[in-house]
Amino acid sequence: MTAGPWYSGEPGSAVRVSVPDPSPRPPVRVADGLAFGGDYNPEQWPREVWDEDVELMREAGVNLVSLGIFAWGTIETADGVRDWSWLDDIVDLLHQGGIGIDLATPTAAPPSWLLAAHPEIAPVLADGFREPPGGRLAWCAASPVFRRYALRHVEALAERYGRHPAVRLWHIGNEFGGGNARCYCDLSAEAFRDWLRERHGGLDAVNAAWGTQQWGHRFGAWEEILPPRGRHGAPNPGLYLDYERFSSDALLSQYLAEKAVVERHSDAPVTTNLMVGAGAQVVDYATWAPHTAIAANDHYTLVDDPLREQDLAFAADRMRGLFPDRRPWLLMESSTGSPSWQRRNRAKDPGEIVRHSLGHVARGSDGAMFFQWRASRSGAEQFHSAMLPHSGTRSRVWREVLELGRHLKTLKEVQGTRVERARxxxxxxxxxxxxxxxxxxxxxxxxxxxxxxxxxxxxxxxxxxxxxxxxxxxxxxxxxxxxxxxxxxxxxxxxxxxxxxxxxxxxxxxxxxxxxxxxxxxxxxxxxxxxxxxxxxxxxxxxxxxxxxxxxxxxxxxxxxxxxxxxxxxxxxxxxxxxxxxxxxxxxxxxxxxxxxxxxxxxxxxxxxxxxxxxxxxxxxGLAPAAEADPGVEAVRRVGDGRSFLFLLNHTDADRNATAEGLDLLTGESLGPIVSIPANGVRVLRETPA
Structure with missing residues (x-):
């Protein structure tokens, strides 16, 4: 066959996209207290740095780190050749330091040897261009070659660490769809047709659903159906929407395949990090969340958003709404300062690290975690902020990280409570x-x-x-x-x-x-x-x-x-x-x-x-606020086991008041009936029972 823009160069059939109904799961706790930590990439650093990292983590109050997210090629250095020594070392070191591990299946980043041997696993864009190596999530969800290599590595990883006492949570992949939301190759087209058979049944039903008599595009055979390829802006709306749904399901099937392998070897809960915010997301997260033991989210505010705090609240409210019982979720990633992917990556203002993190906790997160622990010296994200920035422990960021760690430890009793019922x-x-x-x-x-x-x-x-x-x-x-x-x-x-x-x-x-x-x-x-x-x-x-x-x-x-x-x-x-x-x-x-x-x-x-x-x-x-408060003060309540915790966040540069009463867990003060919230500050009141 002559290779064209849609030819995968790969024998065999596409991965079959199948998404079973989720099994009901009770809420879980992944840390002793509210989770605090971030992505940890020790493979980027000499061995002597690791001891310092663990010591500083303990000083900050870190109790959970995400490990190994991009480490596939560092472990499996060639096809079937694995070096576990460095990962064994850091897993034991973290465990000895009392720090739990959110262990990742590193399939978000296929190793360079795999991409060189099988370039056909890379996703193809709508215009026929196949993505070159070096980007994020460089794989097609319909590729049986990628699926085979990925599950082989996950099996080896889960066999080795599935029963390790430090592993508190499994982290499948990373930000699914963040670089490969859609693939338009021939294998994806084949998988799409299988998906359509399952969704619609017969070809006549597809024609009816899409109204293919428009422009004379009626399909007479399954092989005639292709993804919405090309650069034109007028694909059939039904075809386009079904392809978006299929693409979400295709990525979800990869997540579920890896999850199934992990669960054969481990009883630790399994999740993946979503990217829930405003607008249409890269995948349909409402169908993903029920397949997670705890829904986890990555949230980064836009530096030019004048209402960053409201964007944060919206994302948190959407995370909470993914489960009917409004169970706690987990903020898996956020930033201590500037991200690296916006046009102008501005640092956070003083106080924002604490206020933003506690804003997520107020709205249901059972922790606050960051990308990443130590700032990278090289690579695409070398200018992304971190808990331990390039300027080290002398920095304002580090001082605020220490402050946040103390607050989260003080708020341990909030863990497991739920945001009160919204009306x-x-x-x-x-x-x-x-x-x-x-x-x-x-x-x-x-x-x-x-x-x-x-x-x-x-x-x-x-x-x-x-x-x-x-x-x-x-x-x-x-x-x-x-x-x-x-x-x-x-x-x-x-x-x-x-x-x-x-x-x-x-x-x-x-x-x-x-x-x-x-x-x-x-x-x-x-x-x-x-x-x-x-x-x-x-x-x-x-x-x-x-x-x-x-x-x-x-x-x-x-x-x-x-x-x-x-x-x-x-x-x-x-x-x-x-x-x-x-x-x-x-x-x-x-x-x-x-x-x-x-x-x-x-x-x-x-x-x-x-x-x-x-x-x-x-x-x-007759809707009523959580508390009567001055403009600029956000008030949210978490409740559980007869307890009530009122979070008051002041998003202004001046002191503000709210009508409330209770013990401020952050300062130990008994306050009320009028509570003053310092400029850019936070109060968390254990409320006095009525």
Whole structure:
């Protein structure tokens, strides 16, 4: 066969993508107290540095480190040739120092000898370019060659360390999808066709789901179906969305294959590090989390984000929402200062290390860990911050790391408690985000994460706790459910959302929600099709605004980006357009449904308009903050076993007050009924029982 851009050069069939239903698992604890530590890469350093590392870890209060994440090529130096001596040494050294290990299967980084012998395992981009060695996650999830070598190494690793007492947690791979989210090679195409057979059944069902009569693209044989390759921006929406789902499942199948090998040799819990944040993610994390013993997240704020603390809160609320029981999760990676991958990598301000870390703990993390322990002298991440920076123990970063370690040790009793039950929820769905942001849409520059962040911000600034939940969540326990730009939705999910106002709750739906079904086919009858009846309002035409164009509202605000012509069918207008083509028409509507209400937001509202709606929603639903506090103070409560812990985080440069009472675990002071939170500081109160 002549090698072309899609030819894998590899005999045999693709890996079959199969994802079983997850088994229910109880919550786990991976450290004695809140976990504290980070990625540790001793292979980057001479042996004499290791003793100093362990000594400094003990000084800082580190109790867990992630080990071996990129060490495959350092252990297996040639095909089947392994040198365990250095890993044996460091595992025993850490154990002697009382430091637990989160041991990684190092399959995120195939060794150079494997890539040289089998270059066909590297992923292929949509334009046919095969990724060269040197990048992250340089493997295709459909490659049987990669799967075979990876599982062989995982088997050897798990056999050797599966029963070691220092191994408290297994860390499969690293940030799946962070460099290989999609592969478009022939093997991936073959695996995709197998996946389609399992999802849809017959070829006629695929044609029906994708509406392939459009442009005459009906498929007459399975072999005609290919990934959405090439550079054109108009793939079939159904094909595109299914390929995104398949790609997520393909990576998940690799995780599950490695996990199964580990569990044959070890009873320690198994997880992998997700990258949950706002917007559409690289994989569908709602389908991944149930397969983890403890959901773990890597979270890095953007240095140019004016609301970094709210982005952190959103990610934490989304992590907590991945499990119906809101069980504790784990912050696996964050930064002590500047990352290395943004355009301008600014250091953190004084106090941010502690405040950001405790912000994650406040919202459900049972620890705070970092990338990485000691800053690297060389390699792509040589300028990434670390717990022990290049400037060493004389640095401000090191002093704040020591302070954080003391705080986490003091907060040991918080471990295992859960964030109190939220009465508000925001629905977030990665597949809906993929569908919104790709292909020919009325507005091709809309970000899925924008509406998610903006509605979350309005609640966050009011200290109204909200869970960010997937469509599979049970909505019955929420008084307020917000559905931002959920373009695609399955009918069973839509029915459960429509039931929210019918049982007395409040449902708020934004533009471009419920427009398409789960196959990305438009629901006829006017937008938003899936929610049209319960909202009592519908749209017949969309009016995306041009750059720098705005439309005035009768609440004093001005809309940019998106507007719609809305017709009332039982709802009332709450906010109206006062300029432009739609002047006199409704922009925001509300329909009373028994004791409940259904709102429709047809416009890309400015923050002040959203704030006014949030105030009304708060009054109507009776939502209450965790504590009455000055602006700029974040208040979150964790509870369990009859105990209550109130976290108060001051994100301003001045002292602020909150109404609360209890023992501050960080200082030992009894405080209340008015508590002063120092500028950029944190209080954690063990509250006095009522």
């Amino acid at each position: 508000a929820a925001i629905v977030a769905d990665d597949p809906a985000g993929w569908a919104l942001q790709h292909g020919l849409k009325p507005h091709r520059e809309l970000s899925y994460g924008r509406e998610l962040r903006e509605w979350h911000r309005a609640l966050w600034e009011r200290n109204l706790l909200c869970d960010v939940v997937p469509p599979s969540a049970d909505f019955d326990g929420y008084d307020l459910v917000i559905v931002p730009t959920l373009l695609t939705v399955a009918e069973p999910v839509a029915a459960r959302l429509r039931a929210v106002p019918e049982r007395g709750g409040t449902l708020l739906v934004t533009y471009l929600s419920g427009v398409c079904d789960a196959d990305s086919q438009v629901i006829p009858g006017g937008f938003p099709g899936a929610f049209r009846d319960v909202l009592g309002a519908w749209t017949d035409e969309c009016y995306p605004l041009q750059a720098h164009e705005t439309v005035a509202l009768d609440d004093g605000g001005a809309v940019a980006e998106w507007t719609e012509r809305v017709h009332l069918d039982g709802a009332e207008s709450v906010v109206g357009y006062t300029s432009g083509t739609l002047a006199g028409g409704p922009a925001v509507t509300r329909r009373a449904v028994g004791d409940g209400a259904a709102w429709y937001v047809s416009a890309h509202l400015p923050s002040d308009s959203i704030d006014r709606i949030a105030d009304r929603l708060t009054a109507e639903t």
